[in-house]
Amino acid sequence: MxxxxxxxxxxxxxxxxxxxxxxxxxxxxxxxxxxxxxxxxxxxxxxxxxxxxxxxxxxxxxxxxxxxxxxxxxxxxxxxxxxxxxxxxxxxxxxxxxxxxxxxxxxxxxxxxxxxxxxxxxxxxxxxxxxxxxxxxxxxxxxxxxxxxxxxxxxxxxxxxxxxxxxxxxxxxxxxxxxxxxxxxxxxxxxxxxxxxxxxxxxxxxxxxxxADQYARRGGRKYYESEKGIKKLQLDNKMITKMEYRYFVAQRYIIQILLPNWLRGWVFRKLARKK
The missing domain is CATH 3.90.550.10 (Spore Coat Polysaccharide Biosynthesis Protein SpsA; Chain A)
Structure with a gap:
């Protein structure tokens, strides 16, 4: 090969x-x-x-x-x-x-x-x-x-x-x-x-x-701004709509800024992973 x-x-x-x-x-x-x-x-x-x-x-x-x-x-x-x-x-x-x-x-x-x-x-x-x-x-x-x-x-x-x-x-x-x-x-x-x-x-x-610490690393303003910046790049290149951008930013603000680590971990396991 x-x-x-x-x-x-x-x-x-x-x-x-x-x-x-x-x-x-x-x-x-x-x-x-x-x-x-x-x-x-x-x-x-x-x-x-x-x-x-x-x-x-x-x-x-x-x-x-x-x-x-x-x-x-x-x-x-x-x-x-x-x-x-x-x-x-x-x-x-x-x-x-x-x-x-x-x-x-x-x-x-x-x-x-x-x-x-x-x-x-x-x-x-x-x-x-x-x-x-x-x-x-x-x-x-x-x-x-x-x-x-x-x-x-x-x-x-x-x-x-x-x-x-x-x-x-x-x-x-x-x-x-x-x-x-x-x-x-x-x-x-x-x-x-x-x-x-x-x-x-x-x-x-x-x-x-x-x-357990992986979900802590996925939280905080710096991580939120990082993902927000990528979505802005996608928006600027017409890969996503303004509505999709706004929905993503609101969703990630809640998950990465507002939620405590234990609850963020539950959300990731339920929504982004399959048993």
Whole structure:
């Protein structure tokens, strides 16, 4: 199958035991293994994390391309550098504490080979707490390009940690850029502006590590302004109507500003996840 790169990043708060599980799910437990892993160390990390990186770099010298940044610049900048540094035309995205299912890359590569017009392919994801078998929810997204464009009017239609894309398509729209907690959504909207073709496979590709604090991170004015800015970009480019924009802003103001964390978590689990 086609050679491909994976881009991922770590920073000081990542737990070495989680990073090890994530790396093994990409490297060892796959039916089709990556040709390259571009790992951006986003600033100084713990000695234990550095030792882990040294270990994998020594074990897989032909696969690992570790970029060690002296200062933390944020996820958007790290991923931008990762894409630019990737050697291959096909690039997969992965987080440093999640778990790829064994046939993830095989499914996505086969789809891209069979659909040369598709620029980016994602898939479904599950979420777990503590142990991988303790599944607490599933985020289902549409598979067809037209349905994805429609879904994007209200919510992000690609599970970021599941995507695989053509490097040229991402570079053409300016690559990843810094946008608080929504670097992915911002990139997808810019790809939509150029009529890129999107797709998702119906299978679950990644099991995502979750926790109670994730809903706290999705609240607050800064997160609200981030999503509001993306919707304004969609409005300005006639991807959504003024009514859709106003509805979204009002909805997100209630969820992200007014609701306490515990209630926000309930809303996300009920409306955006399936058991």
């Amino acid at each position: 086609t050679q491909f790169s994976i881009i991922t990043s770590i920073y000081k708060n990542d737990k070495p035991e989680f990073v090890r599980v994530a790396l093994d799910s990409m490297l060892i437990n796959q039916t089709v293994k990556p040709t390259e892993i571009v790992l951006v160390r986003d600033g100084q990390v713990t000695e234990e994390l550095d030792r882990l990186l040294d270990e994998y770099e020594a074990r897989y010298p032909k696969i690992f391309n570790i970029i060690r940044l002296k200062q933390n610049g944020g996820l958007g900048k790290a991923l931008k550098l990762g894409v630019e540094s990737a050697k291959y035309d096909i690039v997969a995205r992965m987080d440093s504490d999640d778990i790829c299912l064994p046939n993830r890359f095989e499914l996505q590569l086969r789809y891209l080979e069979q659909h040369p017009d598709v620029d980016i392919i994602g898939g479904q994801m599950t979420e777990f707490i503590d142990t991988p078998d303790n599944i607490i929810g599933k985020r289902i997204v549409p598979c067809d390009n037209e349905d994805i464009y429609g879904f994007m009017k209200n919510r992000c239609a690609l599970n970021h940690v599941t995507v695989m894309f053509r490097k040229e398509s991402v570079l053409k729209v300016g690559n990843y850029q810094d946008w608080f907690w929504n670097e992915d959504y911002y990139l997808w909207v810019r790809m939509m502006k150029t009529k890129c073709q999107f797709a998702n496979v119906p299978e679950v590709l990644v099991n995502v590590r979750s926790g």
